Amino acid sequence: MGAYLLRRLLQLVPVLIGMTIVTFAVVHFIPGDPAQTIAGEKATPERVEEIRKELGLDQPLYRQYVQYMGNLLQGDLGDSLVTNRPIVEEVVPYLAATIELVVASMLIAVFWGVNLGIFSAWRHHSAWDFFAMIIALLGISIPVFWLGLMEQWLFAQTLDWLPSNGRMDPRIGMEPITHFYVVDTILYGDLEVLWDVLKHLILPAIALSTVPMAIIARITRSSMLEVMRADYVRTAKAKGLSEFTVIYKHTLKNAFIPILTVIGLQTGTLLGGAVLTETIFSWPGMGRYLYTAISERDYTVVQSGILIVATLFVLVNLLVDLLYTCLDPRIQYERK
Amino acid sequence: MELERARSEIILNRKKRKKMIRRFFRHRSALFGSMMILFLLLLALLAPLVTPYTFSEKSDDLMQAPSGTHWFGTDEMGRDLFTRVLFGARISLWIGFVAVTGSLILGGLLGLVAGYFGGRWDMLISRLFDILLAFPGILLAIAIVTILGPGLNHALLAISIINVPIFGRLMRSSVLRVKEEDYIVSAKAIGASTERIIFQHILPNCWTPLIVQGSLSFATAVIEAAALGFLGLGAEPPIPEWGTMLADSRPFIQTAPWLMIFPGIFILFTVLGFNLIGDGLRDMFDRK
Numbered sequence: 313m314g315a316y317l318l319r320r321l322l323q324l325v326p327v328l329i330g331m332t333i334v335t336f337a338v339v340h341f342i343p344g345d346p347a348q349t350i351a352g353e354k355a356t357p358e359r360v361e362e363i364r365k366e367l368g369l370d371q372p373l374y375r376q377y378v379q380y381m382g383n384l385l386q387g388d389l390g391d392s393l394v395t396n397r398p399i400v401e402e403v404v405p406y407l408a409a410t411i412e413l414v415v416a417s418m419l420i421a422v423f424w425g426v427n428l429g430i431f432s433a434w435r436h437h438s439a440w441d442f443f444a445m446i447i448a449l450l451g452i453s454i455p456v457f458w459l460g461l462m463e464q465w466l467f468a469q470t471l472d473w474l475p476s477n478g479r480m481d482p483r484i485g486m487e488p489i490t491h492f493y494v495v496d497t498i499l500y501g502d503l504e505v506l507w508d509v510l511k512h513l514i515l516p517a518i519a520l521s522t523v524p525m526a527i528i529a530r531i532t533r534s535s536m537l538e539v540m541r542a543d544y545v546r547t548a549k550a551k552g553l554s555e556f557t558v559i560y561k562h563t564l565k566n567a568f569i570p571i572l573t574v575i576g577l578q579t580g581t582l583l584g585g586a587v588l589t590e591t592i593f594s595w596p597g598m599g600r601y602l603y604t605a606i607s608e609r610d611y612t613v614v615q616s617g618i619l620i621v622a623t624l625f626v627l628v629n630l631l632v633d634l635l636y637t638c639l640d641p642r643i644q645y646e647r648k
Numbered sequence: 649m650e651l652e653r654a655r656s657e658i659i660l661n662r663k664k665r666k667k668m669i670r671r672f673f674r675h676r677s678a679l680f681g682s683m684m685i686l687f688l689l690l691l692a693l694l695a696p697l698v699t700p701y702t703f704s705e706k707s708d709d710l711m712q713a714p715s716g717t718h719w720f721g722t723d724e725m726g727r728d729l730f731t732r733v734l735f736g737a738r739i740s741l742w743i744g745f746v747a748v749t750g751s752l753i754l755g756g757l758l759g760l761v762a763g764y765f766g767g768r769w770d771m772l773i774s775r776l777f778d779i780l781l782a783f784p785g786i787l788l789a790i791a792i793v794t795i796l797g798p799g800l801n802h803a804l805l806a807i808s809i810i811n812v813p814i815f816g817r818l819m820r821s822s823v824l825r826v827k828e829e830d831y832i833v834s835a836k837a838i839g840a841s842t843e844r845i846i847f848q849h850i851l852p853n854c855w856t857p858l859i860v861q862g863s864l865s866f867a868t869a870v871i872e873a874a875a876l877g878f879l880g881l882g883a884e885p886p887i888p889e890w891g892t893m894l895a896d897s898r899p900f901i902q903t904a905p906w907l908m909i910f911p912g913i914f915i916l917f918t919v920l921g922f923n924l925i926g927d928g929l930r931d932m933f934d935r936k
Contacts (some may be wrong), residue, residue: 330779334791341795449927453919455871457878458894458912465901465908584784588875602787603879606794618791622783 320630331622332384336377339615346393346611389620390612394605399616403601407620408491409479410597413589414582416517421524422575428525429532429571430559436537444529451526456585460519460592467515477594480509516593520585524578531574535567542566568639576632580625671932678928684921688914692737701728703735704886711904721906723896729907732888733914739889740918743804743873744866750808752815752862759819760854764827764846774820777813785810785868786875793881800889803882807872811865818861822854829853860929867922874915890915 347364348355364370368379383390389399432444468476479493480486484505489496494513497506539545540563548562549555587599594600598621605613672678691698707726714721720729762773780788792806793799826832827850835845876882877891885892890911897907 326775327778327782330775331782334779334783338791338795449920449923450916453867453916453923455874455912455915455919457875457891458908458915461894461898461901461908462912465905469902580784584786587786587790588878591879602790606790614791614794618783618787621787625784626782 317634320633324626324630327626328623331619331626332381333377335615335619335622336380338618339611340373340376346609389616392605392610392613394608394610394613399613403598403617403620405488405491406596406598406601409493409595410583410586410590410599410621412492412494413513413516413520413586413595413597414579416513417521417582418524418575418579420517421521421528421578424521425525425528426532426564426571428529430536430564432529432533433536433540434559441533445533448526448529448533451522451529454522456519456523457588457592459522460516460589463515463519464592474515475512476515479512479596480505481512484508516589516595519592520582520589523581523585524575527578528571528574532567532571535570536563539563539567565639569636572632572635572639576629579628583621583625668932672928675928675931677924678932681921681924681926681928684917685925688737688918688921689741691734692741695731695734695738699728699731699734701731703727703732703888705731711900711907713904714906720910721904723893723904723907724900729910732893733890733910736888736890736893736911737914737918739800739883739887740870740873740915743800743807744869744918744922747804747807747811747869747873748862748866750804751811751865752858754808755812755815756819756858758812759816760823760846760850762816763820763823764850770820773816777816780810780813783810786872789872789876790879790881793876798881798884800883800887803873803876806876807869810872811869814865815858815861818857819854822857823850826850826853856933860926860933863922863929864926867919867926870915870918870922 345360347360347367347369351360351363368376371379380390387400389403391398392402395402428444428448432441432448435441464476467474475481486493486496486500486502486505489499493509494506497503497509536559545558545563548558553562583598586595586597587603589595590597590599591603598617602614602617602621604610605617673682696702705727707722707728709718709722710726711724712718712722712726718728718730720733722728723732758773758776762770783791788810789803789806792809793802796802796805832845832849835849840849873882874889874891874894877889878895880892880895883889883892885896893911894908897904897911900907
């Protein structure tokens, strides 16, 4: 396992370097002059030139890249051009907000997706199977941002059941500890605020979870159908085990590898979809952070923000690969 | 004799193709999906005949609810929503078509080079795909449009680029599979040129997975274009793009929900249609 982990981490190096090149390129080709942006519209040309020198923008591109990489390796993501604060510090609450949203969505997606898929496979070729797959098909086809708007209109504005914006009631003054509000409220032991936080989480999490839920449901169904034909499933049934045990213990466990792969890949969809969902629900996460940065031409934030999200995605997929071994002992990476 | 055999083979191939087409239309979801898209295409093409209004024509009927004169109601400038949605179908179908064709050609070409020539080329192109795939698609599209500036054409280009690695990887694996077949080895043995081998022998045997992916990517391209439009990075007003229309409807969500409901339903309808076709094609080619 150790050797495999090391090899996988080494394989990540060229991808990560490539990603830094892409984000670096993105920022350096963005139209508009960052130095002018910082100096403001009324600044004198001398002042703009001064700032350009300060930022190293007068250097050749490759030098700027080397400098950027050097800083990155020391954990320095640069300072925001708008707030002048180090991005490493500034990004924490945004990142926590997005991770909280993505984790909540993934939990919803996995729970409903896996069970819908199992149900569909269990009642194969029945009206229920057909119905479940129609739901999955609709889930794949629905635009996240439209679903978000519809939810807002129906559940927040018309029925007034749930809040439509933000992470918690703004009147509640809570000093964040971990910036994961669900965790924080539990740490404070304040159940009322926890309920408020959860209520804020429901609508965006559901909107974000539909696509992965549908894809997981489809994969679970086909994977389960394949495994259900196996001899050991028949044996388990013949032994007189309950249907629940056969499905959840014997079949699902062996059908889970492709499901896990999809879960990993869907994290990317979630991180991307978060940009849209966060915009709609005013969720102060990475998506909104990036979106604001783009409109304010805060190029260091754009650069580092995209890099952080992409790195997160790469790491999740690495984690999924490592989980394979835990699930299926037949997969042994060392001997490969 | 040889000629006879070749002729009968051609006839056999034709029969096979006919059988495929028949199988496609017998596939319920494929048939249903094709009908949906055909219906949409007709609506889009015949839009000027179907509706008496034009998409940018303003009137004094501001924010009217759906009625006999305005089937989907009107927007805050008094424009007929039904007309705008219909003309929006033209844009979305066009975006899907161009973006998918672009990424299919570029991705296919890169995948072909990587798979056929292997070695350093493969290494280089595959890493490029890895890097592009490491970014969540829409995020990369946002980044690209940020560089190029907002606009429909730039959004198109961005969507094409983010789909390139998907087609590229598919093509590469198809080429790797076909490359080892006997007929390629024989073609090489009789001294066929590289171009001939690629265009006559490899490509015709590699396109099926790309076609399936093409129809599925059509669906995602429509959503991605609408998403960029929604974020204000796609089509610019007064172009009736569905995503942009959804973004514009936000301030009126409570007073005029139809402005949000109808463009969304049409996006869903289009995407659903292409997904159904894609599912059908996949079942057809990938029969176990």
